[in-house]
Amino acid sequence: MVSFSSYKIILSAVSLSLVSFFGSAQEVTPEQETFPQCIDRLQQRALAAGVSAATANNVLAKIELMPKLLEYDRNQPEFVQTFTGYFSKRVTNWRIDKGREKFAEHRAFLAKLTQEYGVPAHYLLAFWGLETNFGNYKGKIPTLRALTTLACDQRRSRYFSSELVQALLLLERENLQPEQMIGSWAGAMGHTQFMPTAYLKYARDGDGDGKIDLWNSEQDALASAANFLKNLGWQAGYRWGREVQLPESFDYQLAGKSHPKSLSFWNKQQVTQVSGQSLGNSDIKSALLIPAGYTGSAFLVYSNFDVILRWNNSEYYGIAVGHLADRIAGKDDLSKPLPDLPKYTILEMQAFQEKLNQLGFEVGEADGILGPATRKGVRDFQMSVGLIADGYPSKNTVEAAMNKPTTVNQVDVTS
Structure with missing residues (x-):
């Protein structure tokens, strides 16, 4: 555990300046800012954004550090994560079965969301399953303490300072108590792990009770996810992508997200559906991904895959969401076993x-x-x-x- 005095040493490198709410020019160099000065800066930023003086003085001013979070933020995995390791831990039989159970439980409501937002139910369930195991684990870290700690750290101070202010505005808008706001160590909250900015902008009252509660209302969480994806650019009527088969003579230089081609082009390259059927002749753009090398599965991904990446900018995550959604909807497993890939540090x-x-x-x-x-x-x-x-x-x-x-x-x- 890092002591409070040790944390002051960490904060001595924080690259921030204090500008008062009334526009004074007093500046504090990165080496000079202490935690109380950081709190003062955050209070004045919150007031300028419309947070009440009562919240700034009675909530923000009393927040204590969580130095342990800096260890989480700095912690790097010992090994490079392979697609096989990532995928096998996320697209599991438990998540597939639970996703189908939740589909049956919320069938009518999910159909309503699909009609309103254009996002099919199995995608909403896949996001929910990957983010929190369908609400089984939403995090245990006090959100305001987490965001304040990270806002007072130099690495991503600007981002987390902004999210903290949004969290305080959310606290007031939804008439929450600070202890109700819990989530991940980085400030994501609720069933769908929304950051405060996303919560304020995209969360919706799905169950019609007059408030938005992403911690306790599954319908609020599903409606919010649908609204978020629609605003990120989800195209109704199109899938995320699909697994494909490549010919032995395939030119792998054509692979990669930066090389989108029409389905007609891929058809001419003798890329087929897993069943061997033609991809057809269409000008729909798609990119080819080979996340586990030529011995593993290949995927053609469409524009909705890019939308998934706007939720979490990881190709592994995008493929996991897409395939989990397919499995929840009843489609087959990958045609190739996950290869045994070398593990590099x-x-x-x-x-x-x-x-x-x-x-x-x-x-x-x-x-x-x-x-x-x-x-x-x-x-x-x-x-x-x-x-x-x-x-x-x-x-x-x-x-x-x-x-x-x-x-x-x-x-x-x-x-």
């Missing part, structure tokens, strides 16, 4: 990324994350050494890169 992946950069295959910052830039760099490297260019860092790919000598003038294959 963060440091090993960073070293691999650094080596690719040195070899001239630009992947950006060596952060240990298998993002789009890294996958592109991996594909380019694989092409250069005659490996299947699926963009996945297989054991053979990593060994080939790490053993390749670095010369002064590498050939740039990306230009």
